[in-house]
Amino acid sequence: MDIQSIGIVGAGQMGNGIAHVMALAGYDVLVTDVSADALKNAMDTIEGNLGRQVGRGKVSEADANAAMARIKTTQTLTDLGQSDLIIEAATERETVKQAIFEDLLPHLKPDTILTSNTSSISITRLASRTDRPEKFMGFHFMNPVPVMQLVELIRGIATDTETYDACKAVVDRLGKTAASAEDFPAFIVNRILMPMINEAVYTLYEGVGSVQSIDSSMKLGANHPMGPLELADFIGLDTCLAIMNVLHDGLADTKYRPCPLLTKYVEAGWLGRKTDRGFYDYRGEVPVPTR
Numbered sequence: 001m002d003i004q005s006i007g008i009v010g011a012g013q014m015g016n017g018i019a020h021v022m023a024l025a026g027y028d029v030l031v032t033d034v035s036a037d038a039l040k041n042a043m044d045t046i047e048g049n050l051g052r053q054v055g056r057g058k059v060s061e062a063d064a065n066a067a068m069a070r071i072k073t074t075q076t077l078t079d080l081g082q083s084d085l086i087i088e089a090a091t092e093r094e095t096v097k098q099a100i101f102e103d104l105l106p107h108l109k110p111d112t113i114l115t116s117n118t119s120s121i122s123i124t125r126l127a128s129r130t131d132r133p134e135k136f137m138g139f140h141f142m143n144p145v146p147v148m149q150l151v152e153l154i155r156g157i158a159t160d161t162e163t164y165d166a167c168k169a170v171v172d173r174l175g176k177t178a179a180s181a182e183d184f185p186a187f188i189v190n191r192i193l194m195p196m197i198n199e200a201v202y203t204l205y206e207g208v209g210s211v212q213s214i215d216s217s218m219k220l221g222a223n224h225p226m227g228p229l230e231l232a233d234f235i236g237l238d239t240c241l242a243i244m245n246v247l248h249d250g251l252a253d254t255k256y257r258p259c260p261l262l263t264k265y266v267e268a269g270w271l272g273r274k275t276d277r278g279f280y281d282y283r284g285e286v287p288v289p290t291r
């Protein structure tokens with residue numbers, strides 16, 4: 001199937017990054033969100049990130065302007081019905097995602113491919129509640145989308161080869177690299193990355209190190225570009241906790257139990273960068289550790 005138009009559900013940090021790279025690659029993009037503010041912030045963020053790429057000579061001004069012109073927004077989910085490919089990038093909660101697909105289904109073209117950018121939730125289960133499990137798969141970008149090279153492609157039990165190939169062709173056109181992952185909780189990247197982040201939170205919880213010493217240790221001692229707590233704030237602590245819960249429930253192994261301190265931060269609404277406070281407080285000039 002030849003994909004020309006992309007519908008993106010959710011205009012948060014992932015939705016805006018996906019819109020950015022899709023538009024730069026020449027696709028027509030329609031982004032929807034329940035929040036008008038999120039749509040406005042997404043367009044501002046994309047403009048800012050494209051501007052930075054122009055400033056650094058990575059993208060020409062003409063290409064950046066053309067990309068901006070290809071992105072439209074709507075608060076009406078069903079406007080996405082005419083898109084060739086839908087990428088759902090709303091909050092990491094299964095009931096939210098199910099409701100989105102349920103509302104979209106009656107408005108879709110018969111051959112529209114449905115995908116989710118979920119970090120962890122079963123693709124097979126999401127697909128089974130739609131009318132097209134063979135045309136449903138996981139399309140998992142990494143954050144920040146304009147920078148990270150990888151896209152995990154996850155086939156559900158029923159996904160057909162034509163759908164996989166069409167999504168792989170999109171990843172190729174983006175100039176990114178696809179990794180194929182089987183549909184088990186949190187797939188590949190988060191199966192490995194999130195227990196490390198959770199262990200960093202346990203290391204903090206048990207007083208083995210402070211926020212600063214844990215992050216410095218992993219940056220300087222293991223050459224990670226960001227410390228695990230800084231990275232958790234960057235991803236969003238709600239998303240990190242949701243992924244740990246999917247691992248814990250889906251694999252039924254106590255080694256995946258979320259750290260109570262991670263739960264406490266989420267309960268406080270300290271979700272990381274997106275709420276200006278998490279393991280660091282971002283409200284001042286420089287981030288200040290909160291423990």
Ligand SMILES: CC(=O)CC(=O)SCCNC(=O)CCNC(=O)[C@H](O)C(C)(C)COP(=O)(O)OP(=O)(O)OC[C@H]1O[C@@H](n2cnc3c(N)ncnc32)[C@H](O)[C@@H]1OP(=O)(O)O
Binds near residue numbers: 056231
């Ligand atoms: C949770 C999930 O389901 C899966 C996930 O995504 S897990 C998270 C995966 N992501 C990571 O692990 C990110 C780890 N961190 C990094 O790789 C780096 O810190 C980073 C790329 C984010 C920033 O790199 P840095 O060297 O510290 O900063 P900086 O020099 O400012 O940025 C490097 C480049 O990225 C760009 N960039 C940085 N942040 C960006 C953003 N949010 N959006 C767009 N571009 C961005 C910069 O413009 C710069 O571009 P050029 O190379 O073209 O000049």
Ligand SMILES: NC(=O)C1=CN([C@@H]2O[C@H](COP(=O)(O)OP(=O)(O)OC[C@H]3O[C@@H](n4cnc5c(N)ncnc54)[C@H](OP(=O)(O)O)[C@@H]3O)[C@@H](O)[C@H]2O)C=CC1
Binds near residue numbers: 014015034234
């Ligand atoms: N953060 C990361 O590093 C990564 C996240 N992901 C996945 O991408 C998805 C999005 O994550 P992320 O962008 O970080 O999350 P954000 O919280 O930044 O954004 C989610 C957006 O979805 C909106 N939303 C919630 N419900 C609906 C709905 N019913 N219809 C339309 N929009 C809705 C939210 O609006 P409101 O705020 O008003 O509720 C918010 O704007 C998740 O599945 C996550 O697991 C994948 C890779 C990396």
